Amino acid sequence: MQIPFYDFSRETSEIGPNIHAALERVISSGAFIMGDELKSFETEFAQSCACTYGVGVASGTDALFLALTAFGIGTGDEVITVSNTFAATVLAILYTGATPVLVDIEETSHLIDVARVEQAVTEKTKAIIPVHLFGTCAEMDGIMEIARRHSLFVLEDACQAHGALYRGRPAGSLGDAAAFSFYPTKNLGAYGDGGLITTKIRDLYEKLLLLRNYGQKDRYRHLMIGYNSRLDEIQAAFLREKLPHLEEWVDKRQKAARVYDEGLGEINLIKPDLAEGSTHAYYLYVLSVDDRDLLRDHLSSKGVQTLIHYPVPIHKQQAFKKVRIHDDLRNAEKRSSQIVSLPLHPWIREDEMSYVIESIREHYR
Ligand SMILES: Cc1ncc(COP(=O)(O)O)c(C=O)c1O
Numbered sequence: 001m002q003i004p005f006y007d008f009s010r011e012t013s014e015i016g017p018n019i020h021a022a023l024e025r026v027i028s029s030g031a032f033i034m035g036d037e038l039k040s041f042e043t044e045f046a047q048s049c050a051c052t053y054g055v056g057v058a059s060g061t062d063a064l065f066l067a068l069t070a071f072g073i074g075t076g077d078e079v080i081t082v083s084n085t086f087a088a089t090v091l092a093i094l095y096t097g098a099t100p101v102l103v104d105i106e107e108t109s110h111l112i113d114v115a116r117v118e119q120a121v122t123e124k125t126k127a128i129i130p131v132h133l134f135g136t137c138a139e140m141d142g143i144m145e146i147a148r149r150h151s152l153f154v155l156e157d158a159c160q161a162h163g164a165l166y167r168g169r170p171a172g173s174l175g176d177a178a179a180f181s182f183y184p185t186k187n188l189g190a191y192g193d194g195g196l197i198t199t200k201i202r203d204l205y206e207k208l209l210l211l212r213n214y215g216q217k218d219r220y221r222h223l224m225i226g227y228n229s230r231l232d233e234i235q236a237a238f239l240r241e242k243l244p245h246l247e248e249w250v251d252k253r254q255k256a257a258r259v260y261d262e263g264l265g266e267i268n269l270i271k272p273d274l275a276e277g278s279t280h281a282y283y284l285y286v287l288s289v290d291d292r293d294l295l296r297d298h299l300s301s302k303g304v305q306t307l308i309h310y311p312v313p314i315h316k317q318q319a320f321k322k323v324r325i326h327d328d329l330r331n332a333e334k335r336s337s338q339i340v341s342l343p344l345h346p347w348i349r350e351d352e353m354s355y356v357i358e359s360i361r362e363h364y365r
Pocket of ligand 1: 059060061062085086088089131157159160180181182183193194195
């Protein structure tokens, strides 16, 4: 049996006709940039995460960078985040000229350690980026409390958390702003690159509209230095077709995760203690085992594709010499050597999961 990590053909067999109709709709409209599809999608997506405003941009990376820029963050400032994240979280901070300050994750989860955030705050700190890694939200109540006390902005990196809830509230509605990615494999993915910022703050929203569109309010009237970072009409139209399925697809991910949970039982899983009313959106299903590489080799020999998110923490990467490390990052380092992500998507079948479970059990027999 061959079990790929993700299978786009199953997605298209469910929604292919709607996608083709959306493409046709945009092409015949003759509007490709900043038209009605984008406007509608921004409203629909913002509403889906209990937010007032949505600003579509070119990628999740740009969503992070433009939100930080709209906060007014730049050279000389510090932004606190984690080392076990996709590089874009830290790249976005560096693009602004600010210094990323990396704090460790909790021992029992893959999420930012709130106590360490408090210790890392200096007079230069301007913002915190909690990363809702794998589909579970960081401990936002604690983070917001620290942020309010020190007058800091909070930008959720929700690029992996479409459809997750934190104490009954959707990811994307928990900080001052949130960055989403629509990279194709995400819980809500485009057929290309795309991103979006959600916020409830009107001033921030208005600034973001300028920043993503060359800094212009009206055509050829530039109020600030802006960028070309728009979510185009074709991607917005595709995303509008997919958004109504998000809840059902996240539900399917959760059901699949339960099958793995039950089948793998005693195998060491990273299971953040979810607070009451919080849910895991299972962008990724991640095991944590001491012989990770051996397990991966075994699964590969059985035709099961696995990935590692992420094998090298940011502070160990050649490119990121300018980060500041707060205290030590021992949990992030340990985790990066143990984690392995299993195939999981809304269309994975029971027999495929049984095969993955049996292959893992065989390895540990
Ligand atoms: C945690 C995290 N942050 C940021 C990004 C960047 O998003 P994009 O690839 O759309 O630029 C991603 C996705 O790839 C991500 O997983």
